[in-house]
Amino acid sequence: MFESPRKSTNVLHAWSESKVELHDTQPVSPPGTEKCVKVKKKRKQQRGEIRSETKYIADEPIVRGIFQIGKKSHDVVLTATRVTWTPIEPETPTAERDVMKQEEYVELQDVFAVKVKRRRSAGQQTGGTLLGITLFHCKKKGLKLKNHTIHLNNLSVDHCEIWFKTLKEILNGFRQRPKSLKVFVNPTSHKKEAYKIYLDEVAPLFKLADIQADVTITERKGHALSVLKDCSLDDCDGVVCVGGDGSVAEVAHGLLLRAQMDAGRDTDSIFTPVQAALPLGIIPAGSTDVVACSVYGKRHAVTAALHIIMGHRQPVDVCSFSSMGRLVRFGFSAMFGFGGRTLALAERHRWMPPSQRREFALIKTLANLKPEDCELSFITSGGTEDPRLAKEHFLRDERNRDEDSICEDGSWQTRQGLYLNISVMAIPCLCSMAPRGLAPNTRLNNGSMALITVGDTSRSEFIKHLKRYSSTNNQFSFSFIETHTVRAVRLRSQGSWAEDISEERDSKTTPIISSEGTYPWNIDGDLLEVPSEILIRVHPHLLALFGGDLEEAEEAPVKCSCI
Ligand SMILES: Nc1ncnc2c1ncn2[C@@H]1O[C@H](COP(=O)(O)OP(=O)(O)OP(=O)(O)O)[C@@H](O)[C@H]1O
Incomplete structure (x- = not known):
């Protein structure tokens, strides 16, 4: 019995980053039934793209090799900005050349993880036969972001090690991507599904992207605020709120209040506030989610999670x-x-x-x-x-404005x-x-x-x-x-x-607020x-909120x- 790699928490261990076992050279073999994920050739360039900070020159090939993608062998080229693959044809001397076949590519700014792919038997946690490497990338469909995989199959350990290391190095160069997040989950939001949404849809993606998440499940109103006032945010690259608008507002207020405290601002006066030190990501799990809809255009947890992982930001x-x-x-x-x-x-x-x-x-x-x-x-x-x-x-x-004097503004x-x-x-x-x-x-x-x-x-x-x-x-x-x-x-x-609220007193009302x-x-x-x-x-x-530009x-x- 073999595990087939799919996006799910249970099978995450099927990909490993361990390089220890990458030492046997083996011949390339057909990949069997794996499905190749096609990437549209003519993709729109995203405005405001951020390049990986690497030593490599943008369009020059860094590594080139042959991988099995889907059922065909491909010539695959890695540059500092993309992975491009072209089918090798004809595969046999007698086959006709399909002139329509063209190269395809994925931009590295859309790739959020690379893993070594192995075949493991049920219950096996480590080791396994090397099958190749897998790229995890995010694909845009309208306002939605979805995660996709590209399997580059090659049984050569040396070959895969070079590709894996180089890809890792380039991906680590995307400095705006968070590595460590503080996550607040309001378990009472809307239909009480926030924690499930986090565990099922968000945590597996964070894990794939090697993001450390420090999760606080809030126990009462004001809990997130009190944590944010005191906790250490030194090693944190962002804060994430899983919940509805009330929770988002509390976390945003907490982040901003913390920034004022750290900057020594006197909030008992009309002051000019300083910016929050960390960006905020919102995983929508409320009933209306106006902030999440305003920043992502959709109530879609995976879209929100991928924006966070990719480090997209909106002031x-x-x-x-x-x-x-x-x-x-x-x-x-x-x-x-x-x-x-x-x-x-x-x-x-x-x-x-x-x-x-x-x-x-x-x-x-x-x-x-x-x-x-x-x-x-x-x-x-x-x-x-x-x-x-x-x-x-x-x-x-x-x-040119002094915000403190706004009350005297004419x-x-x-x-x-x-x-x-x-x-x-x-x-x-x-x-x-x-x-x-x-x-x-x-x-x-x-x-x-x-x-x-x-x-x-x-x-x-x-x-x-x-x-x-x-x-x-x-x-x-x-x-x-x-x-x-x-x-x-x-x-x-x-x-x-x-006067108005006294008219509304009735037997069932809780104490007047x-x-x-x-x-x-x-x-x-x-x-x-x-x-x-x-x-x-x-x-x-x-x-700054994690999210793309809706415009x-x-x-x-x-x-x-x-x-
Ligand atoms: N464990 C908890 N028990 C009760 N209230 C909580 C808890 N954790 C957080 N809260 C508070 O619950 C309030 C409402 O939460 P939230 O906005 O997430 O849910 P919602 O009201 O269902 O969603 P929406 O605002 O989108 O309608 C927030 O003000 C938050 O501070």
């Missing part, structure tokens, strides 16, 4: 939320009014199953729809709604009025309920936030607006909605939230009780499944 804008001069939280998005009230109501009915309490809270808040009386001030970003131009303007302005515009909802979003917040995003006018890293204000209107008009999120129609084309591209927002609430003089905000899906005045600032590129993707991100 991302982050908001800081401060009240009375003190930092409350770092985050990506916030909702006040309808969004905050709905979440507060859902939280007070935690005894209900998640989807039921969300639906209940949505319907009840719609039934009791109330505008918030507030004073809203904001500073626009570069005076343009075009996200690309806004980014340029903002980043130009930012170079360019605040102020509106006094009744608002049903106010959203401030630094990222587009794509999700299945809003395939174009809750804030389609912003980008992950354009240096600005989208401010979306929904003024007082009838319930039916408000519902019409909400329903538009799930369609391709512009959800903002209503006279009661304003959108602005901003770099700072200040909100002073003047109504009384405490809201305290006197505070207002419910939905910050990245987390309920935060914030005093009546809040200052929200955007900090361009404050955090390059050919496929439309996130399909609607919706309201």
Whole structure:
């Protein structure tokens, strides 16, 4: 009985990197039934590619040899950037030459592991007959990344050793790829499947890529934050969160808070934050996963894992939320009014199953729809709604700006009025309920936030607006909605939230979360009780997320499944 190499945790030991046994030279033999994975000849060059830092010259052959790929012998050439293979034809003097057969290749920037392939009997852990080497590479299909294998079969130990060593050396030269990660898994996220997703879909890939993962399974809310405040991150190349938006927000906040502590920033004042020291990877395992969808364009654990393994990075804008001069939280998005009230109501009915309490809270808040009386001030970003131009303007302005003095900035515009909802979003917040995003006018890293204000209107008009999120129609084309591209927002609430919640007391509610003089905000899906005045600032590129550039993707991100 022989093991056949497939991508699965159980068979990972079928590949070994041990070079100890690579000493017998054997003739090349046909590979039997193994399937060759074809790589499209004409692949699009990925923008922003990072070359391996090696001593080799880009296009010059480093090693050349004959391998069996699929059922045919191939002439295989390794350069510093790719492995190219061409079928050797005719294989017999009488065979006709197939002029259509062309060379194929895989870019080394897409290869994340190389292993020695051996034939082992069931239960055998070491040794085994050498069969060749296997390349593991990631293939892009629209927004999805998938892992594929290419088997280069040759029974010669010397031959395989040279190829294995050289490939390893080149792959080790990709400095942006992480070697050690700190992983937080929230076992309670969504359907409680986060740990299973990690074990089944992510851990085997990390193992193949030789990534050391230090896994913490969180035991309570705030656990990841407290670990991040104190743990040593010295030997770590990144942090990974397996969970939903609440978990991601907690880990992102923890990473950024840790950076401020390490840099000696006083978070009890309006300060200019420093960037997080490590990139954050997100394995989506929540119910909405807006951050993961915004950065990967898909809720797909393998895509997320491969972006992390390949070290793809995206700088991302982050908001800081401060009240009375003190930092409350770092985050990506916030909702006040309808969004905050709905979440507060859902939280007070935690005894209900998640989807039921969300639906209940949505319907009840719609039934009791109330505008918030507030004073809203904001500073626009570069005076343009075009996200690309806004980014340029903002980043130009930012170079000369002292963030600490933002409160004295003379360019605040102020509106006094009744608002049903106010959203401030630094990222587009794509999700299945809003395939174009809750804030389609912003980008992950354009240096600005989208401010979306929904003024007082009838319930039916408000519902019409909400329903538009799930369609391709512009959800903002209503006279009661304003959108602005901003770099700072200040909100002073003047109504009384405490009066509202006392109306909702009933026998089943858990203790009231809201305290006197505070207002419910939905910050990245987390309920935060914030005093009546809040200052929200955007900090361009404050955090790096593992992920590709969605702007390059050919496929439309996130399909609607919706309201
Ligand atoms: N062991 C735990 N028990 C209870 N809560 C936890 C635990 N670990 C983490 N948490 C908290 O659970 C909250 C919600 O988690 P998360 O966002 O991952 O799941 P979700 O709410 O199902 O997903 P989504 O936000 O996408 O709807 C987070 O704020 C996190 O801090």
